[in-house]
Amino acid sequence: TRRSMFRLSLSRTVTRPSFVEMAPFLYQESFGGAQIRGNEDLQNGYNYNVDLKYEFFAEKNTDMFSVTAYFKYLENPIERTQRLSGGATEHSFQNADNGLAAGVEVEFRKEIVKDLAVSANASYMYTNVILPEGGSYTNQQRSLQGASPYLANADISYTPSFKDGSSLSLALLYNLQGPRIHAVGIMGLGDVKQMPLHTLDFAATYNFNRHFSVKMAFNNMLNSTVRFRQDIPNAGRTVEVERWRVGAGFEAGISYSF
Numbered sequence: 001t002r003r004s005m006f007r008l009s010l011s012r013t014v015t016r017p018s019f020v021e022m023a024p025f026l027y028q029e030s031f032g033g034a035q036i037r038g039n040e041d042l043q044n045g046y047n048y049n050v051d052l053k054y055e056f057f058a059e060k061n062t063d064m065f066s067v068t069a070y071f072k073y074l075e076n077p078i079e080r081t082q083r084l085s086g087g088a089t090e091h092s093f094q095n096a097d098n099g100l101a102a103g104v105e106v107e108f109r110k111e112i113v114k115d116l117a118v119s120a121n122a123s124y125m126y127t128n129v130i131l132p133e134g135g136s137y138t139n140q141q142r143s144l145q146g147a148s149p150y151l152a153n154a155d156i157s158y159t160p161s162f163k164d165g166s167s168l169s170l171a172l173l174y175n176l177q178g179p180r181i182h183a184v185g186i187m188g189l190g191d192v193k194q195m196p197l198h199t200l201d202f203a204a205t206y207n208f209n210r211h212f213s214v215k216m217a218f219n220n221m222l223n224s225t226v227r228f229r230q231d232i233p234n235a236g237r238t239v240e241v242e243r244w245r246v247g248a249g250f251e252a253g254i255s256y257s258f
Contacts, residue, residue, distance in 0.1 A: 007053040015045035017078060021093045034082075034183075034242075036091045043095050046075040061111045067104065074099040077129065079145035082183040082192055091183050099129035099144050115161075120154040138185040138233060148178035169205040174198070182228055190231025192241065198224055211257050219249040 023038035103125030
């Protein structure tokens, strides 16, 4: 109908190794304490995707609601791994045999009063990876590296327009990222997992006219801590191996469009 619709999409995409993932030398990340060595033998990953989406739109305002179900089959997915090298841990990259991801996402937008709206989306995802037989992976059954089982975003925005042709946009944005495997453990090392992360940002833009505008943003207002924990299989426990604060940030800018 005019107010609701179903969308079905089928696609095949390619994930190519980046330069960092293939570079066969050791380097230090600009954040955290991990040293990384690329793997020049990495192969391209191929992704087969199926998405089914239902959308409903309000007739008199910008309200909307949608539900999406998706399934992905991953061939040769590239994963970040961790191993011991010379008494220290070293990160690298390997291809798993294949994996899958399936989940559902819900999204809505609601106008509270004129120019003031709230919106949010949340997703749940199940992932599983199939590993090479006789390989060196510590855990033979696990989720896909880098995939969080749940994600959530919410924002409230105020976007008035004025009679002189100017306009204002204020937005407060919240993000929740669930726990995920940061580096896969091999050769007896446990998986390194990044703990849940909460962030809160604020953005403001004032458009004087069609050409001139000023912008301001406060990033990571919670000054959240990024934490990593690792399983110790022989001891049967989990320990924190690394943490850091990204830091809160402020930025401002002026732009002119011709």
